[in-house]
Amino acid sequence: MNTDLVIKVGGAAGQGLHTIGVVLAKTFKKSGFNVFTTQFYLSRVRGGHNTYQVRICNEPIRAMTEKVDILIALDEASINEHLNEISDGVVLVDTDVIKIEQMNESIFHVPMLKIAKDVCGNKIYSNTVAIGAALGLMCFNFEYLERVLTATFQKKGDEIIENNIKAARAGYDHAKKNFPSACKFAVKEPLIEDGRMLIAGNDAVALGALAAGVQFLAAYPMTPSTGVMTYIAAKADEFNVVVEQAEDEIAALNMVLGASYAGVRAMTTTSGGGFCLMAEALGLAGITETPAVIFLSQRPGPATGLPTMTEQGDLQFVLTAAQGEFPRCILAPGTPDDCFYLTAKAFNIAEKFQIPVFVMSDQYLADSLFTCKKFDTSKIEIDRHLLSDDELKGKNEYNRYELTPTGISPRAIPGQAGFTVVVDSDEHNETGHLDQTIDNRILMNDKRMKKLKLLEQEMEAPQLYGNKKADITLIGWGSTYGPLLEVVDILTSEGHSVDHLHFTNVYPLPVDAIKNMMADAGKIVCVENNATGQFAKLFECETGLRVDENILRSDGKPYTPEHIIRALEQKKVI
Amino acid sequence: MVSVEDFGEYETEWCPGCGNFMILKAIKRALAELGKEPHEVLLTSGIGQSSKLPHYLKCNVFNGLHGRSLPPAIGAKVANHELTVLAVTGDGDCYGEGGNHFVHNIRRNPNITLIVHDNQIYGLTKGQASPTSELGMKTNIQNHGVFNTPLNPLSLAISLDCSFVSRGFAGDVDHLTELIKKAIQHKGFSLVDVLQPCVSFNKLNTFKWYSERVYRMEEEDHSPKDRVKAFERSLEWDERIPLGVFYVNEKPTFEDHLEILASGPLVKNKADPEKVDELLDSFI
Ligand SMILES: Cc1ncc(C[n+]2csc(CCOP(=O)(O)OP(=O)(O)O)c2C)c(N)n1
Ligand code: SF4
Ligand SMILES: [Mg+2]
Numbered sequence: 056m057n058t059d060l061v062i063k064v065g066g067a068a069g070q071g072l073h074t075i076g077v078v079l080a081k082t083f084k085k086s087g088f089n090v091f092t093t094q095f096y097l098s099r100v101r102g103g104h105n106t107y108q109v110r111i112c113n114e115p116i117r118a119m120t121e122k123v124d125i126l127i128a129l130d131e132a133s134i135n136e137h138l139n140e141i142s143d144g145v146v147l148v149d150t151d152v153i154k155i156e157q158m159n160e161s162i163f164h165v166p167m168l169k170i171a172k173d174v175c176g177n178k179i180y181s182n183t184v185a186i187g188a189a190l191g192l193m194c195f196n197f198e199y200l201e202r203v204l205t206a207t208f209q210k211k212g213d214e215i216i217e218n219n220i221k222a223a224r225a226g227y228d229h230a231k232k233n234f235p236s237a238c239k240f241a242v243k244e245p246l247i248e249d250g251r252m253l254i255a256g257n258d259a260v261a262l263g264a265l266a267a268g269v270q271f272l273a274a275y276p277m278t279p280s281t282g283v284m285t286y287i288a289a290k291a292d293e294f295n296v297v298v299e300q301a302e303d304e305i306a307a308l309n310m311v312l313g314a315s316y317a318g319v320r321a322m323t324t325t326s327g328g329g330f331c332l333m334a335e336a337l338g339l340a341g342i343t344e345t346p347a348v349i350f351l352s353q354r355p356g357p358a359t360g361l362p363t364m365t366e367q368g369d370l371q372f373v374l375t376a377a378q379g380e381f382p383r384c385i386l387a388p389g390t391p392d393d394c395f396y397l398t399a400k401a402f403n404i405a406e407k408f409q410i411p412v413f414v415m416s417d418q419y420l421a422d423s424l425f426t427c428k429k430f431d432t433s434k435i436e437i438d439r440h441l442l443s444d445d446e447l448k449g450k451n452e453y454n455r456y457e458l459t460p461t462g463i464s465p466r467a468i469p470g471q472a473g474f475t476v477v478v479d480s481d482e483h484n485e486t487g488h489l490d491q492t493i494d495n496r497i498l499m500n501d502k503r504m505k506k507l508k509l510l511e512q513e514m515e516a517p518q519l520y521g522n523k524k525a526d527i528t529l530i531g532w533g534s535t536y537g538p539l540l541e542v543v544d545i546l547t548s549e550g551h552s553v554d555h556l557h558f559t560n561v562y563p564l565p566v567d568a569i570k571n572m573m574a575d576a577g578k579i580v581c582v583e584n585n586a587t588g589q590f591a592k593l594f595e596c597e598t599g600l601r602v603d604e605n606i607l608r609s610d611g612k613p614y615t616p617e618h619i620i621r622a623l624e625q626k627k628v629i
Numbered sequence: 630m631v632s633v634e635d636f637g638e639y640e641t642e643w644c645p646g647c648g649n650f651m652i653l654k655a656i657k658r659a660l661a662e663l664g665k666e667p668h669e670v671l672l673t674s675g676i677g678q679s680s681k682l683p684h685y686l687k688c689n690v691f692n693g694l695h696g697r698s699l700p701p702a703i704g705a706k707v708a709n710h711e712l713t714v715l716a717v718t719g720d721g722d723c724y725g726e727g728g729n730h731f732v733h734n735i736r737r738n739p740n741i742t743l744i745v746h747d748n749q750i751y752g753l754t755k756g757q758a759s760p761t762s763e764l765g766m767k768t769n770i771q772n773h774g775v776f777n778t779p780l781n782p783l784s785l786a787i788s789l790d791c792s793f794v795s796r797g798f799a800g801d802v803d804h805l806t807e808l809i810k811k812a813i814q815h816k817g818f819s820l821v822d823v824l825q826p827c828v829s830f831n832k833l834n835t836f837k838w839y840s841e842r843v844y845r846m847e848e849e850d851h852s853p854k855d856r857v858k859a860f861e862r863s864l865e866w867d868e869r870i871p872l873g874v875f876y877v878n879e880k881p882t883f884e885d886h887l888e889i890l891a892s893g894p895l896v897k898n899k900a901d902p903e904k905v906d907e908l909l910d911s912f913i
Contacts, residue, residue, distance in 0.1 A: 268900020313704025469689035
């Protein structure tokens with residue numbers, strides 16, 4: 056039988072939702088299930104109402120569904136806000152702690168606090184009782200949980216590990232013994248211990264950067280991008296990276312450009328607000344042709360907006376940020392695999408074309424956990440495109456902006472004996488020195504813009520999912536990939552003719568490839584997490600093709616397959 | 630042997646008689662006397678008449694954005710700490726638009742030299758008030774005269790415990806050359822604020838005005854180790870204006886804290902993607 060279950064944990068910030076969620080996710084993964092988790096949290100350290108949701112399935116999953124099977128309610132709001140998400144599910148709640156006005160048969164009291172005190176003599180173990188109880192309802196093999204608890208609390212010592220196991224076991228037994236329809240959610244563990252990873256988008260981006268040999272990262276903390284900076288900082292000594300918290304985002308990108316100019320691989324991480332402050336330096340990267348990788352994790356704006364929620368609302372801004380015109384590249388991962396490989400690729404593109412390259416993610420992708428195959432580091436290539444000392448030796452003089460047929464000038468770095476490297480934010484000539492003559496302006500602008508055409512040839516075509524020549528083609532970019540795959544599966548199984556084209560190489564779009572792929576497309580529906588259809592506009596304007604319908608969402612939440620299907624029905628697409 | 634001639638002669642966009650010429654001369658002399666070769670030297674700058682200086686000598690140049698001469702200098706220094714890095718900037722550029730970087734790089738203490746052409750005016754944009762313009766100075770924007778309290782860069786730097794704080798005068802090239810040499814040799818963030826007459830727009834703080842007031846602190850009894858005395862000196866202005874090294878505090882530099890630089894410049898390291906495999910295992 057196919058298992059597809061969702062466990063939701065609801066409670067206040069500071070109540071330990073994250074630990075419950077991660078322990079559950081790891082336990083399910085250990086037993087061979089595919090796991091997908093999402094987090095919904097408010098911008099506060101204590102209080103409020105947050106949720107952590109874990110979905111498990113035998114089949115690969117890439118999105119969250121809306122129905123909840125088991126709700127672990129750690130606060131009253133969990134009952135008030137999520138009871139309606141349960142149709143045939145169960146709420147696990149400690150009614151000694153949380154007053155329930157109206158009990159009903161889906162509410163199952165687990166005396167978490169009392170069990171924790173009785174078994175371990177300490178109420179801090181009540182969350183672990185809840186984890187045990189949830190697994191008890193599933194009659195899940197307890198051994199997996201035991202292993203995960205042992206690993207999770209390794210650093211805290213044997214006593215804490217033992218107490219956690221005791222508490223979990225007591226919760227497990229309580230549920231198994233007392234829940235009226237025992238083993239209601241019994242599952243069969245797939246039992247494949249196959250070396251898969253359980254990883255969030257932010258971690259995958261950080262690993263991609265480390266694999267690409269990032270040497271300098273300057274950034275200013277901003278949710279939801281901070282995780283990348285934190286991860287790289289934790290590994291910085293081991294990997295010879297300097298991570299510096301800049302005084303502001305203006306400094307961050309300018310520092311990155313200085314470091315990159317001096318020859319190291321450099322990146323910054325930010326969200327929309329921080330990127331606003333970087334706009335002028337983006338233009339500096341453009342005119343000085345200095346490579347830079349900018350990881351931009353989107354959240355809903357404008358201004359401070361919704362700091363901990365998700366949106367794809369910054370695409371048009373990133374496309375045009377900074378005055379003037381210059382080539383840039385935008386990559387948008389849809390999965391942790393994309394996060395890893397595209398981030399590594401971003402460094403190669405940045406150095407080959409000597410341009411700023413964006414990796415655009417969002418809170419949903421940043422914070423969600425996915426199960427996926429271990430990334431293959433042997434696929435990562437490092438292309439620096441730097442002039443060696445030997446190559447320079449043959450030259451009489453070195454001009455940083457030497458005119459070449461491709462527009463790409465050979466790049467030397469300061470410190471190479473006998474030569475100097477001059478770059479300028481003013482319009483400059485081949486030497487790098489300021490030059491305001493009209494003839495020179497034409498030459499230099501053409502030189503820079505030529506690189507965009509060349510880059511277009513290297514951009515990858517969108518990935519097709521489903522049958523080609525379907526009646527309906529859903530297009531999307533970045534993090535909508537997972538939900539859209541499931542929409543295609545669901546609708547196909549219901550007899551609809553639907554496919555999906557997923558764009559990770561967002562700018563410049565590989566126009567010829569797209570036109571070929573979409574020559575006989577049926578109805579084109581663009582699905583994105585914003586209010587104005589920003590990718591649809593780019594797509595139409597670059598390819599000349601028409602988007603027939605826009606499905607949009609900008610309430611701060613990510614797409615679920617159900618949400619997209621409802622929208623398709625409303626728009627009478629299906 | 631490196632000579633001043635190795636740094637070349639270039640045509641400039643400066644007004645004849647401007648103090649900038651003297652600062653350029655002093656920088657070239659200081660570099661030559663310290664035996665720095667052009668390829669070992671990086672000059673970063675922002676935007677302003679002063680910030681054009683790096684284009685007027687042979688060296689590595691990163692002429693960036695208005696107010697942003699310091700951040701690229703730090704980035705480059707971290708990437709290759711064997712480079713001698715000077716950030717060359719104006720009073721508007723450094724104390725106005727880029728004030729945040731000034732404050733925080735004093736705290737960060739990278740081993741770079743900051744030379745501020747302090748003409749107490751915005752030169753390039755034709756004569757508006759800068760953060761150091763005198764109270765009451767009239768411009769075509771400050772029609773009623775400047776009434777914002779002038780920023781005192783030396784007091785500010787000393788109060789932030791800046792590693793090396795000094796002031797020179799464009800009209801005293803010998804003294805300025807020695808000062809720049811000391812600043813470059815000092816390990817840590819070194820400020821050289823240079824009084825620089827702007828003959829076109831600052832009709833108040835002229836060569837004559839400065840010459841009548843400046844004196845060399847070395848010729849009097851001043852110990853740069855005494856922070857409170859240094860602060861007191863930094864407050865002197867109207868009658869007598871002190872030149873020289875106000876304050877020195879040897880302390881670990883930004884680069885000293887980065888232990889991974891001990892084995893050599895960052896830029897010499899090579900990437901090894903497969904090293905990431907161990908990290909990937911921790912997600913299994
Ligand atoms: C972001 C930005 N704002 C404004 C300007 C215009 N601008 C250029 S230089 C300058 C002031 C320069 O003053 P200062 O740094 O004292 O240099 P000086 O010309 O006096 O040497 C201004 C306002 C600019 N180039 N960039
Ligand atoms: S405007 Fe003033 S500072 Fe600028 S070059 Fe002319 S005299 Fe010098
Ligand atoms: Mg000035």
